[in-house]
Amino acid sequence: MEIVKLNYLSRIPRFLILRLSMSRWLSSKLMRPQLLKMIGIKIGKNAHIGANVTFDTLDYRLFDIGDNVTITMNSVLLTHYPQISINGHMRWLTDKLTIGNNVFIGANTVIAKPVTIGNNVVIAAGSIVTKDIESNCLVGGVPAKVIRKFNV
Numbered sequence: 001m002e003i004v005k006l007n008y009l010s011r012i013p014r015f016l017i018l019r020l021s022m023s024r025w026l027s028s029k030l031m032r033p034q035l036l037k038m039i040g041i042k043i044g045k046n047a048h049i050g051a052n053v054t055f056d057t058l059d060y061r062l063f064d065i066g067d068n069v070t071i072t073m074n075s076v077l078l079t080h081y082p083q084i085s086i087n088g089h090m091r092w093l094t095d096k097l098t099i100g101n102n103v104f105i106g107a108n109t110v111i112a113k114p115v116t117i118g119n120n121v122v123i124a125a126g127s128i129v130t131k132d133i134e135s136n137c138l139v140g141g142v143p144a145k146v147i148r149k150f151n152v
Helices: 008-021 031-038
Strands: 063-065 080-084 090-094 097-099 103-105 121-123 137-140 145-149
Touching: none
Parallel strands: 063 097, 103 121, 121 137
Antiparallel strands: 080 090, 137 145
């Protein structure tokens, strides 16, 4: 974990590319992953990124997305979270968000803090993920919990 240091001017070109990648007229298989790779997000082969998927803009290098991953529309992926000290001061901490291979993330899902999502995982639409998810399972709910495990 590291403390966030904000340098807004250097982030403007990346922010513009990120906003372009969110447009509905871009192909989710071809253009979006390529634009996101340009700003530093690590994306594996055969990734599908739906329209209006929001990636945290603090540090794009903290994302690691595996092969055969589908992130459907209106999902939000965050790599920062607040920490409040004893004296009441708040600071933002960042950490890595890792998504394994063969993962499907349903529409309107929020990954609310840095987590690790295992391989062969399905996250139901509208879920809020706040903890690590083991491999080979279906999760859903607010907060997301394991609904079923797969025998693979």
